[in-house]
Amino acid sequence: MSLAEVLRLLLRHWKLLLAVPLVLGTTAFLLTRHEKKTYTSETTLYTGIASGYTLKGNAETDFFSTNNAFDNLLNLIKSRETKEEVAYQLLTHHLQMKDHLDPARLNWNSLMRLHALLPAALRQQLTGPTQAETLARVRAYAGANDTNELYLLLNSFDPTYSVDALGHVNASRIQSSDLVKLDYEAEDPAICRHTLELTTQVFSEKYRGLRMDQTATVIKYYEVETARALVLLNTAEDKFLAFNRDNNIINYYEQTKYIAGEREGLYADITKIQMQYAAAKARLAAIELKLAGRNRALLSTGELLQQRRELEQLQAGLANQQLYGRLREPGTPTDAPRLQARIGELTEAMRTTLNDHYSQLNSVEGIPSKGLIDEWLRNMLECSDNKAKLEVMLQRKQEFMEEYHKMAPLGATLKRIEREIELTQKTYLALLTSLNDSRASQQNNELTTDLKVVAPPFLPLHAKGGKRLMLVAGGSFGGFFFVAATLLGLGLLDKSLRKPSVAASQTGLPVLGVLPPPSATPPAPGSYADTALDHLARQVVRRAGTQGAPTPFVVGLVSTRRHEGKTQLLQALAIKCRALGLEVLTVCPEGTDAGPDATYYPPALAVVQRWPLARLTQGQAAHVVLLELPALLEDTYPVAPLTEVHLLLLALKNTRTWEPKDAQALQDLRSLTMAPVEAVLCGVQAYESRELLVQHEPVRRRPRLRLAFWRRRAATA
Structure with missing residues (x-):
């Protein structure tokens, strides 16, 4: 598919390309009209992992060890245990306030939301005389079972106290330095800052405890083994002393x-x-x-x-x-x-x-x-x-x-x-x-595990820019590209006979011309419809006017299925040929609407009695006879007139696909006549017929020459 075809395909569906993005953008705009404001804060810590000073001097630079240490640190920050502990401590601080608001910890709306989340009786049960007692009660109550309010709150999608919300604490190493940055966003600016402070405190203690527990376990092992080795050494020396004493050995x-x-x-x-x-x-x-x-x-x-x-x-x-x-x-x-x-x-x-x-x-x-x-x-x-x-x-x-x-x-x-x-x-x-x-x-x-806070978390004063504009723009552009991609995909997967070159390659028949979509009004002179019909008429006249062509020149119009456009083709050819001054006789099966000038025949009787062409035309004479036959695959058509047909035009609708049964019907038709079979593509738009019409530009004087030729032939006859 060329670029021009792609553009024409999109232009054909321009209404859909505009409607879908507009609907999606409007929907996103309406759904985000109640978007909540969020505040962002950050803090920076110095770790000293890569270039810090140790008891052995400056830390040695080891790329893999340094990356491993930073990975351990960052994974510890993002671990579920850290998030749970931060949630416990955050809830503990808020419960300790009771009804006394501390603006440095949370605002009034957040306090009211906490009261709505936890009943007053539960808040009173969890609140102890000291902060340590409250924290112990919160931990014990949350770990008692998996059906209580705290456990459900911790594993919910609450924007403040859930593990999912605390998972938005982002931790990253600043380039290749010893600094680690933590950032967090929340609906309450005080909670945003307080959460970062608690996160820093919790994971620092966990990091120190983890490192110290490792060395403590090793030290305990070496202390036990050293004491055991000392006992064995003293035993061996006592044995040596007793041996020398028993045997009177000095040296x-x-x-x-x-x-x-x-x-x-x-x-x-x-x-x-x-x-x-x-x-x-x-x-x-x-x-x-x-x-x-x-x-x-x-x-x-x-x-x-x-x-x-x-x-x-x-x-x-x-x-x-x-x-x-x-x-x-x-x-x-x-x-x-x-x-x-x-x-x-x-x-x-x-x-x-x-x-x-x-x-x-x-x-x-x-x-x-x-x-x-x-x-x-x-x-x-x-x-x-x-x-x-x-x-x-x-x-x-x-x-x-x-x-x-x-x-x-x-x-x-x-x-x-x-x-x-x-x-x-x-x-x-x-x-x-x-x-x-x-x-x-x-x-x-x-x-080395004493992490230093270089930049403490700050209290954000201005809300972060919302995602409303991005969602509206994303919905609009996404809808546009989705529709465009769908149209292009359908265009690439389209196997219909949409233009002459495709019809010729799939059917194996030469395409004589194209027929525009049906219209209630006659085509205007010079329009695409007029040019296409004129092109078809000239092609038929050219074949009828060739040296040795019989008179009358019989053109058979067939189709493998109904409603392919052969009646419209018959009427258009008749009108154009009469406009050129030719006598045209149209013969159609009964049941079709080809106009009052057409001659109708019963298809079933014509088939059974094997009517010849003269019987179908009822003895009428004309320069060109346009004979319409019933659908090859759906109706019974007379066989005897096919031997007298000089040209067969196969009407094909451009929106259909060419199937093996169509090819078989065409092969059966060819076995009954020696006349050449050419295709006429019906319902073709102007942009899809240019490859055919450009090759055969209309010549205005040639039909007049053909008319003089027909007059000479008629006088001679």
């Missing part, structure tokens, strides 16, 4: 290191003493071999043996005192000096005993016996001393081995206890660190 690693060092030194001393003892023992045996006779027997006397045994005991005690003296604490008394003195005395006593029993001066080899006895005494003392030391060292070696075997398994157990202490300590320190971090986070939340 296991130093003790084992000392034992290992002492053992190595002891082994070296034992080796050294064994060598000295073996050497002294060998020398003593050599000296005893050199002594002979009574000198050798002297060494075996009872007194000397007694002194030797005592000497060995003293030397063993002295060696024991010297070896274990290093293990004693400083200041501990010792017997070493006494034993040394006694050993010296006993040595002198043995020397004296030997001198008293000496009876021989020289040995067998000639060596003096006195020197051998002295040397024997020295070696005997050295051998006895080394023997005592060796025995003590071997005893000490056995003690070291026992201590070593005792300390070796204790290391694994001690290691396991120390590892348990280390793990428990690490767990305790980690929990303690997390606890401190959580407490710092809680303190940080206390600092």
Whole structure:
């Protein structure tokens, strides 16, 4: 559909395009004549989420975290719990006033409306001595069941106390800053401001409580776990202490290191003493071999043996005192000096005993016996001393081995206890660190959740512009565009034969011409109707005047249905052809109104008796014979005259659609005649016929030429 067609379609229905917007605009104007005034107020809060200062310094910029924090804040403002709490507190403040009006909270009309909403008995029941008591009563009564007055009021569409009304509190972040703006509109300016104040107070407390509850739960968890870890750590340390006490361990690693060092030194001393003892023992045996006779027997006397045994005991005690003296604490008394003195005395006593029993001066080899006895005494003392030391060292070696075997398994157990202490300590320190971090986070939340009111809500003095003008304009323009869209949609979906090109494409027939809508008055010269009829007549005359055309020229007018306009077409062609000077004979079936000059025939009799064309025309002669046949789909039509028809005109009403049964009727008609079939579109408006009439402009002189041609043909005949 072209732009010109769209405009023509709209112009055709200009009355509807004006009437519907006018009706809708008037209706909107009348319905909004009692529109209530509304007042708007706003407040601005500073959050510090994006760039605020915390315990760790300036807040780090994180786009996703910041957006998440703002989303949480805005959703908390818009939550139902916040709206309900604001409604409770707003109603509480208004109930506390009773009959004493506070202009800063609400006006007189709002107070009267509250009295109308809640009965006096209920207001008295809900009102307590203090504001806190009244708030508690309101909450309890509203939450008691879902059928009481407060619950129904809260879930209604009341403009002041309902959740739906408080849902109009709009909260938004100002660009990418730390500021949040809240705005609200109400019928009462005082209620508008007071609602914003309560909303700010309620959601700030909820926001702080939510943040603090999160950290409080975490802190409580870490406190419990830290206390449990401390108990485990103390238990492990007590176990470690008891293990060291039971096993006489002061420092296991130093003790084992000392034992290992002492053992190595002891082994070296034992080796050294064994060598000295073996050497002294060998020398003593050599000296005893050199002594002979009574000198050798002297060494075996009872007194000397007694002194030797005592000497060995003293030397063993002295060696024991010297070896274990290093293990004693400083200041501990010792017997070493006494034993040394006694050993010296006993040595002198043995020397004296030997001198008293000496009876021989020289040995067998000639060596003096006195020197051998002295040397024997020295070696005997050295051998006895080394023997005592060796025995003590071997005893000490056995003690070291026992201590070593005792300390070796204790290391694994001690290691396991120390590892348990280390793990428990690490767990305790980690929990303690997390606890401190959580407490710092809680303190940080206390600092950062304190929302600051930058711009408090103001009392609006002027009402907000109403929506009356917008509704009237919207209704008018909406009605206009709705009607226009409906007309365009119907035009696009229209499948009727509205103009020649559409009729030609749907029927497959060439369109000979168009017939204007029927009119009670004859067409004026030069008008669209006159031009269209003239065009049709010229087309028929042109085909009748072609070389070889028979005389008379028979034109059949048919239609597939009734009331298609073929009778009007017959009359119009007859009038125009007679105006051109042609003799025209019109033949119509009985029941039609084609005028007094028409010849009528009975269709049923003509069909049964197979009347030829001459019988239908009753022998009358004319240049052009216009034969009208009954509707092809609805009536019975004669078949015999179709063989004598030279041109068939199919009348089609432009408001109808072309259907398969029409195509089948046309196909049956074509099978009965060789005459060409062309369409004539009836009831076409002027703007829809221009595509056909512009292509065939009228020529005024050509019909006169055709008239001379017909006269020559008539004279020849």
